[in-house]
Amino acid sequence: MSDVTTTAPKRRWVLALPLVIFAALAALFWFRLGADPQRLPSALIGRQAPQTVLPALQGLNEKGVAIPGLDPVAFMGKVSVVNVWASWCVPCHDEAPILTELGKDTRLQLVGINYKDNADNARRFLGRYGNPFGIVGVDSNGRGSIEWGVYGVPETFVVGRDGKIAYKLVGGINQDNLGKVLMPEIEKALKAGS
Numbered sequence: 001m002s003d004v005t006t007t008a009p010k011r012r013w014v015l016a017l018p019l020v021i022f023a024a025l026a027a028l029f030w031f032r033l034g035a036d037p038q039r040l041p042s043a044l045i046g047r048q049a050p051q052t053v054l055p056a057l058q059g060l061n062e063k064g065v066a067i068p069g070l071d072p073v074a075f076m077g078k079v080s081v082v083n084v085w086a087s088w089c090v091p092c093h094d095e096a097p098i099l100t101e102l103g104k105d106t107r108l109q110l111v112g113i114n115y116k117d118n119a120d121n122a123r124r125f126l127g128r129y130g131n132p133f134g135i136v137g138v139d140s141n142g143r144g145s146i147e148w149g150v151y152g153v154p155e156t157f158v159v160g161r162d163g164k165i166a167y168k169l170v171g172g173i174n175q176d177n178l179g180k181v182l183m184p185e186i187e188k189a190l191k192a193g194s
Contacts, residue, residue, distance in 0.1 A: 047164060048163050062131065069137045083173075086114065089115075095154060098174070103130075108186065115150070116142050154171065
């Protein structure tokens with residue numbers, strides 16, 4: 001009888017062990033990264049922007065001139081803000097007016113990477129909000145975005161004049177993170193190498 005009573009608590013402990021391990025790992029990740037997805041680390045900070053060539057969004061033009069696709073050479077000598085977006089992305093709709101305003105800053109080059117989107121929908125999206133981008137590369141299969149280390153859309157990168165990634169913002173741009181985080185990072189990149 002004593003064997004039966006001591007075996008039951010051992011079984012319960014063995015059954016609960018995976019749950020305890022999962023809870024400990026979840027707590028570790030929560031406190032290490034916090035609840036803020038913008039704190040996700042990027043191994044690309046300080047490294048050259050990926051040498052990803054992406055085709056232009058067909059039919060997208062400004063004043064009769066076709067908007068070019070993404071060529072990594074375009075990053076050299078200019079501070080660039082690279083935004084990964086899609087027409088089906090709800091936060092992308094929210095940040096579009098902010099990007100339109102940011103696009104008026106002549107010190108910057110705005111680059112769009114259209115992620116896994118339908119070309120007609122992408123053109124309608126830019127027609128609705130206005131096209132802030134001087135360059136729009138189409139990443140129809142998502143491979144280019146993987147090279148950029150994208151977790152999901154939207155994500156925004158600041159690339160310095162040296163072609164190196166200076167900062168990565170995960171999630172949509174809003175008035176709060178624009179003023180507190182993104183603009184200070186852009187200003188830092190503008191001052192570096194000027």
